[in-house]
Amino acid sequence: MLKKKDRYVVAVVGATGAVGNEMISVLEERQFPVEQLRLFASERSVGLKIDFRDDQIRVETLDNDSFKGIDIALFSAGAQRSEVYAPIAAASGCIVVDNSSAFRMHNDVPLVVPEVNPDDIKWHKGIIANPNCSTIQMVVALKPIHNVARIKRIVVSTYQAVSGTGKKAMDELMEQTRSLLSFKEVQCNVYPHQIAFNCLPHIDKFLENGYTKEEMKMVNETKKIMGDNSIRVTATTVRVPVFRGHSESVNIETEKKITANEVRALLSTAPGVILFDAPEKNVYPLAIDATGKDATYVGRIREDESIEKGINMWVVSDNLRKGAALNAVQIAEKLVEFA
Numbered sequence: 001m002l003k004k005k006d007r008y009v010v011a012v013v014g015a016t017g018a019v020g021n022e023m024i025s026v027l028e029e030r031q032f033p034v035e036q037l038r039l040f041a042s043e044r045s046v047g048l049k050i051d052f053r054d055d056q057i058r059v060e061t062l063d064n065d066s067f068k069g070i071d072i073a074l075f076s077a078g079a080q081r082s083e084v085y086a087p088i089a090a091a092s093g094c095i096v097v098d099n100s101s102a103f104r105m106h107n108d109v110p111l112v113v114p115e116v117n118p119d120d121i122k123w124h125k126g127i128i129a130n131p132n133c134s135t136i137q138m139v140v141a142l143k144p145i146h147n148v149a150r151i152k153r154i155v156v157s158t159y160q161a162v163s164g165t166g167k168k169a170m171d172e173l174m175e176q177t178r179s180l181l182s183f184k185e186v187q188c189n190v191y192p193h194q195i196a197f198n199c200l201p202h203i204d205k206f207l208e209n210g211y212t213k214e215e216m217k218m219v220n221e222t223k224k225i226m227g228d229n230s231i232r233v234t235a236t237t238v239r240v241p242v243f244r245g246h247s248e249s250v251n252i253e254t255e256k257k258i259t260a261n262e263v264r265a266l267l268s269t270a271p272g273v274i275l276f277d278a279p280e281k282n283v284y285p286l287a288i289d290a291t292g293k294d295a296t297y298v299g300r301i302r303e304d305e306s307i308e309k310g311i312n313m314w315v316v317s318d319n320l321r322k323g324a325a326l327n328a329v330q331i332a333e334k335l336v337e338f339a
């Protein structure tokens with residue numbers, strides 16, 4: 001458990017990346033009680049200074065002694081770095097909030113979305129996992145419905161922004177768009193195909209069952225966070241030429257009948273959710289509106305007419321904020337609350 005203090009020594013590992021950058025902003029914006037901020041990245045970033053409040057903080061490289069004296073470390077430097085350094089950090093008494101998939105499905109590691117299963121934080125043993133961005137926004141929208149009508153099955157298709165792949169992918173979409181609009185040849189370095197003006201039904205590696213790893217993350221993580229292994233989930237994850245904001249078409253089948261109006265009423269007061277559902281006025285959630293915001297936006301709520309007890313909805317959130325940095329900082333805030 002975190003020792004109660006007025007202010008904490010906090011580290012961001014992967015501080016120069018898309019998620020790490022956002023973590024630093026979120027810590028500052030939410031006035032997290034930071035005594036000292038330590039920033040880590042690869043050797044490529046040594047010498048770099050990053051603004052935090054009125055300070056400029058020098059980026060350091062990681063070694064086995066890096067975590068001495070650090071209370072909370074937010075990791076976003078990829079699963080390989082987490083596998084090596086998260087246990088080292090935890091062993092030196094620091095509590096790790098890990099953004100990678102390295103520990104998400106470990107039985108002794110809680111996988112937490114503060115609006116859904118905050119109390120799971122209480123049984124951590126030094127590492128708490130932050131779920132995949134696509135899973136986070138979906139469970140924020142679905143948990144209130146599961147509580148009253150029990151969800152039996154989820155069919156989800158995602159429309160994921162390139163920022164989910166990191167900084168290089170954002171540059172690639174920009175470059176390819178520029179090239180195409182000036183009739184130049186397109187270079188593909190990050191994705192196997194052109195992403196500009198295209199959709200790629202391929203996120204992360206393909207597995208033997210024909211699904212991608214991203215799809216199976218959604219399947220497995222959803223059950224763990226919702227604390228219900230009986231929910232059946234199937235996912236198709238698609239990369240689209242959007243810079244920021246993941247959108248999802250979510251179809252659910254429930255045990256108990258729930259109407260579209262009842263879902264609207266539930267979600268209008270659900271933590272972390274904002275209803276954007278007035279299709280007659282062209283009001284529905286859009287990635288460009290969710291960019292830089294904290295909420296999960298839900299709209300296009302309607303009854304699935306092909307089954308007796310089904311609901312369709314459209315769920316949008318900023319993948320770098322609620323999908324990654326914000327969720328991690330909210331976990332840290334809960335640690336402080338429970339200390």
Ligand code: NAP
Pocket residue numbers: 013014015016017018019020040041042043044045062075076077078079081099100101130131132133134163164165166167168323324
């Ligand atoms: P990114 O923009 O490529 O940033 C990667 C960060 O990791 C950079 O700060 C990089 O430092 C650092 N890094 C790389 N190798 C390192 C090393 N050997 N030692 C220390 N730092 C190292 O990627 P991103 O989009 O921010 O994503 C980072 C990770 O966060 C992903 O790999 C994933 O595990 C996780 N993530 C989670 C979600 C989610 O769904 N919750 C979403 C996106 C990402 P340099 O700048 O010095 O190279």
Ligand code: 3JN
Pocket residue numbers: 078079099100101102131132133160161163164165203217319
């Ligand atoms: O592609 C996206 O939109 C989300 C990407 C997440 C991601 C990217 C690289 C490695 C992850 C993740 O969080 O699952 C990982 C990983 O840690 O496996």
